[in-house]
Amino acid sequence: MVSYVKIPSHLKPSDPQGPDLLTQERNLASFDVKELTLVLYGIKDLERYHTILKIIENDPVFDKSNIYFMGRNELFEHAIKKEKRLVQLIRENKWKVEELQFAEWFLDMPGPFGAHRGMFIPTLIGQGTKEQKEKFLVPALNYQIIGCYAQTELGHGSNVKGLETTAIYIPETDEFEIHSPYLTASKWWVGGLGKTANHAIVMAQLISNGKNYGPHPFVVQIRDMKTHLPLPSITIGDIGPKFGFNSTDNGFILFEHVRIPRFNMLSKFSQIKKGTGEYINPPNQKLSYGTMVLVRAIIISGVRVTLARAATIAIRYSAVRRQFIDKDEPKKLEDGSIVETSILDYTMQQYRLFPVIAQSYACFFTAKMMVNLYTEYTKQSSSGDYSLLADLHASSSGLKSLTTTMAVDSIEDCRRACGGHGYSSFSGFVKFYQDYLPNTTWEGDNYILTHQTARYLLKTFRQVTSHKNPEIYASQSNKNPTISYILQYLNEPNQKCTAITPSDFNNHEIQLRAFKHRVAFLIANVVDQIDNQKKSWNSMLVEINRISRAHCQYLLVQNFITALHQPSEDESLRMLHNSPALKEVMTSICNLFVLHTMEKDIGDFLESEYLTTPQARLLRIQVYNLLKEIRPNAVSLVDAFLIPDSLLCSALGRYDGKVYETMIDWASKEPLNGMTLDFNPNNDTFIRKAKL
Numbered sequence: 001m002v003s004y005v006k007i008p009s010h011l012k013p014s015d016p017q018g019p020d021l022l023t024q025e026r027n028l029a030s031f032d033v034k035e036l037t038l039v040l041y042g043i044k045d046l047e048r049y050h051t052i053l054k055i056i057e058n059d060p061v062f063d064k065s066n067i068y069f070m071g072r073n074e075l076f077e078h079a080i081k082k083e084k085r086l087v088q089l090i091r092e093n094k095w096k097v098e099e100l101q102f103a104e105w106f107l108d109m110p111g112p113f114g115a116h117r118g119m120f121i122p123t124l125i126g127q128g129t130k131e132q133k134e135k136f137l138v139p140a141l142n143y144q145i146i147g148c149y150a151q152t153e154l155g156h157g158s159n160v161k162g163l164e165t166t167a168i169y170i171p172e173t174d175e176f177e178i179h180s181p182y183l184t185a186s187k188w189w190v191g192g193l194g195k196t197a198n199h200a201i202v203m204a205q206l207i208s209n210g211k212n213y214g215p216h217p218f219v220v221q222i223r224d225m226k227t228h229l230p231l232p233s234i235t236i237g238d239i240g241p242k243f244g245f246n247s248t249d250n251g252f253i254l255f256e257h258v259r260i261p262r263f264n265m266l267s268k269f270s271q272i273k274k275g276t277g278e279y280i281n282p283p284n285q286k287l288s289y290g291t292m293v294l295v296r297a298i299i300i301s302g303v304r305v306t307l308a309r310a311a312t313i314a315i316r317y318s319a320v321r322r323q324f325i326d327k328d329e330p331k332k333l334e335d336g337s338i339v340e341t342s343i344l345d346y347t348m349q350q351y352r353l354f355p356v357i358a359q360s361y362a363c364f365f366t367a368k369m370m371v372n373l374y375t376e377y378t379k380q381s382s383s384g385d386y387s388l389l390a391d392l393h394a395s396s397s398g399l400k401s402l403t404t405t406m407a408v409d410s411i412e413d414c415r416r417a418c419g420g421h422g423y424s425s426f427s428g429f430v431k432f433y434q435d436y437l438p439n440t441t442w443e444g445d446n447y448i449l450t451h452q453t454a455r456y457l458l459k460t461f462r463q464v465t466s467h468k469n470p471e472i473y474a475s476q477s478n479k480n481p482t483i484s485y486i487l488q489y490l491n492e493p494n495q496k497c498t499a500i501t502p503s504d505f506n507n508h509e510i511q512l513r514a515f516k517h518r519v520a521f522l523i524a525n526v527v528d529q530i531d532n533q534k535k536s537w538n539s540m541l542v543e544i545n546r547i548s549r550a551h552c553q554y555l556l557v558q559n560f561i562t563a564l565h566q567p568s569e570d571e572s573l574r575m576l577h578n579s580p581a582l583k584e585v586m587t588s589i590c591n592l593f594v595l596h597t598m599e600k601d602i603g604d605f606l607e608s609e610y611l612t613t614p615q616a617r618l619l620r621i622q623v624y625n626l627l628k629e630i631r632p633n634a635v636s637l638v639d640a641f642l643i644p645d646s647l648l649c650s651a652l653g654r655y656d657g658k659v660y661e662t663m664i665d666w667a668s669k670e671p672l673n674g675m676t677l678d679f680n681p682n683n684d685t686f687i688r689k690a691k692l
C-alpha cells in the first residue's frame, strides 16, 4: 500500500524498553503457553490451524491491509473475491468442515456466501428428504447453486408464527403458490439475498385445503441461472447500509403468486400428500425450527474466540502502554531510572480486563458441553427420540443470549480500556465489534430467547414441586442440572454460605451452592408470583430474564468447575489434569470467573439470603486477591489463545508490541492524506489528488 506521508527518520524510541515489555511479561508466566494452547485446540486442530493459516496468509486475495479504508461497494467486491477464492481452495484442498471453520475464522469477513454455508446447507441437511438432498444439497455443496435463508420479514422477525408470506397448496397442478400479500410480508435482512443468491429457503405459512399449518420451509429458485436476473413475479433488492456487516448483501424479496413444485417443501418431518393436500404431522411440532437450534449452538461455540480476541488486544496494549509515575510504587528500571507505570498494573484496568480472559476460558468449557449435548440429541433423534429437544432448546436459547451479550459488552469494555486509540479503526475493535454485534439480535433477539429458557425452568419447577414425592426425580438429577438444584433447594431452602475468610470463596462447593441456591430461589419466586399472586407474564418479564441469566451463569460455572475436577476421556481435559501448573492457573481463572460473576449480581445472592452483607465484602476482597494472583500470567494467558496478528488486524494488539510504529505507518496510508483541499471562500471547496 502507498504511504502518503513521509515519517521523519530522526525519531528515537521514547520508551527504551518498549518492544521488550511483552517479552518481559512473557517471562513471568508460571505455565507453559504452548501446553495451554494445545489444551484449547487439541493436537489435530492445532495442525489444521497452522496449515490453513499459512495458506490464507500467503494468498494475496485475502490481504487485509486496505480493509479499514474501504467503502461499501469496495468491501462487497472484496468479499465476493474472497468467497470465490475460498471456494477454489475448498475444491483444490478438499477441505472438510473442520478446515473450513478455520479458513472462515481467519478470513474474518462476513461474506455473501455466509448464509449459504451457515443456514441454507444446514437446513437442507436437517430438513430435506433423501431425494431433496440429491436435488438441492449436492449442487449447493458444489457451489453450483448459492442459497440463502429467508425467514424474517419487514413486519415480523421474532414472532415466527406471525410471518405473513403464504405457501398455498394447489392440488390441480400439485404446486405451492408462494405469495407476499402485504408490504410487511417482504422478506428482509436475508444474508446473501441482495445480489448473490439464486435460491432461497423461504419460511412461509403452509396452507392446504384452507387450513393454516404454520411456518414451513420451501426451496425457491429466485434468480435465473444464466442471466442472474430475478425470475418473473419476484422482486429483490439489497436493504442498504447497516451498522456493520457491510461486506454482505442482506436483501429483501417479494413474491407475486410464484409457483413451485410440491417437491420443494422440505419434507423430512411434515408433508403434504399429492392431490388430496392432506397434511402429515411431524413427530414434533417444532422440528421445522431445527436450523435455529443448531445455529444457536454454533454461535455459543464462537463466543470464546470472540472474547479471546478482544482480551488479546486490550491486554497486550495495556502491557505496552504507560501512563503516569505511580507515586506509591514507582517503577524502576535496572539502571535505577524511574519510568511511567504500565497501565496493566493499575488495579482498575485489571478489574476491567481480567474477567474477560476468564469469560473466554469459561465459554471454552461450556462450548464443549453444548457440542456434546447437540451430538447426543442428533444421535437420539436419528432413531426417532426427540426427548432431548426441549432441554437443548432451553439451554441453547439462554446460553446464546447470555454469552453473546457478554461478548459484545466485553468487546466494548476492552475497547474503552484502550483509551483514545481504542476508538481508532486501527485498534482492531471497530469493524470487529460492528460485525459481531448482530449476534445479539439474529437467531433470536437476546431478550426474547430468555423467555424460552424461563418457560422450561418454570415448567420443570412446577413438575417437581407438584409431585407428591419430588424425590422421584432424584435419579434424573445427575443428568439434569435444573432438577438437581431444584431438589437441593426444596430440601434445604434456607442454606447459608459458610465462608468466613476471603479465600474460603475459592471453595468450589461454596461457589456451586451459591449459584444453585440463587437460581432455584429466583424460580420459586417467579412461580409464586405467577401461580399464586396471578401476575401476568408481561409484568414478570424482567424477572423472566433474570432467571434465564441465573440458570445459564450456573451452567457456565458448573461446566468450568467440572472440567477442572472430573476425570474425563476428553483429550484436552486430560492434558489439563496432567499438568499441575496449568491446573493451578486455570483454577485461579475459574475462581475469578465465578466470584466476579457473583459480585456483579450480588443483589441476587443477598436477596436469596445465601450470603450476608459482611460475606459480600469478603467476596469482593477475594476478587482483588485473584487479580493480583493472575497479573503475572495475564499476557501469557492471552498468548495461549493463539489469535494470529493477521486476524487481529490491530496496531494495539500485535504480538511484538510495536504499537506506535504501526499506528503511524497505517495512518500514513490513509487516502485522505493523498488529497489536497483547496478552499476559496468565493467558490466551492475542491478536493483533488495531491501531486506526490
Ligand SMILES: CC(C)(COP(=O)(O)OP(=O)(O)OC[C@H]1O[C@@H](n2cnc3c(N)ncnc32)[C@H](O)[C@@H]1OP(=O)(O)O)[C@@H](O)C(=O)NCCC(=O)NCCSC(=O)CCCC(=O)O
Pocket: 114, 115, 118, 119, 149, 151, 152, 157, 158, 159, 160, 161, 191, 286, 289, 290, 292, 293, 295, 389, 390, 393, 442, 443, 444, 445, 448, 449, 452, 455, 456
Ligand atoms: C421466539 C420463538 C422461540 C417463539 O416461538 P413460538 O412458537 O411463538 O413460541 P412459544 O409459544 O413461546 O413456544 C412454543 C413451544 O415451542 C418450543 N420451541 C420454540 N422454538 C423452538 C425451537 N427452535 N426448537 C424447539 N422447541 C422450540 C417452546 O419451547 C414451546 O414449548 P412448550 O410449549 O413450552 O413445551 C421463535 O418464534 C423464534 O425462534 N424466534 C426467533 C426468530 C429467529 O431466530 N430467527 C432467525 C432468522 S435467521 C437469521 O437470523 C440468520 C442470521 C445469520 C446467520 O446466522 O448467519
Ligand SMILES: Cc1cc2nc3c(=O)[nH]c(=O)nc-3n(C[C@H](O)[C@H](O)[C@H](O)COP(=O)(O)OP(=O)(O)OC[C@H]3O[C@@H](n4cnc5c(N)ncnc54)[C@H](O)[C@@H]3O)c2cc1C
Pocket: 115, 149, 150, 151, 152, 155, 156, 157, 158, 159, 188, 189, 190, 191, 245, 250, 438, 441, 442, 443, 444, 445, 447, 448, 541
Ligand atoms: C445482520 C443481520 C443479518 C440477518 N440475517 C438474517 C437472515 O439471513 N435470514 C433471516 O431470516 N433473518 C435474518 N436476520 C433477522 C434477525 O433474525 C431478526 O432481526 C431477529 O430475529 C429479531 O427479530 P426482529 O427484528 O423482528 O425484532 P423484534 O421482535 O421487532 O424486536 C424488537 C424489540 O422488541 C422486543 N420484543 C419483541 N417481542 C417481544 C415480546 N413478546 N416480549 C418482550 N419483548 C419483545 C425485543 O426484545 C426487541 O428488543 C438478520 C438480522 C441482522 C441484524
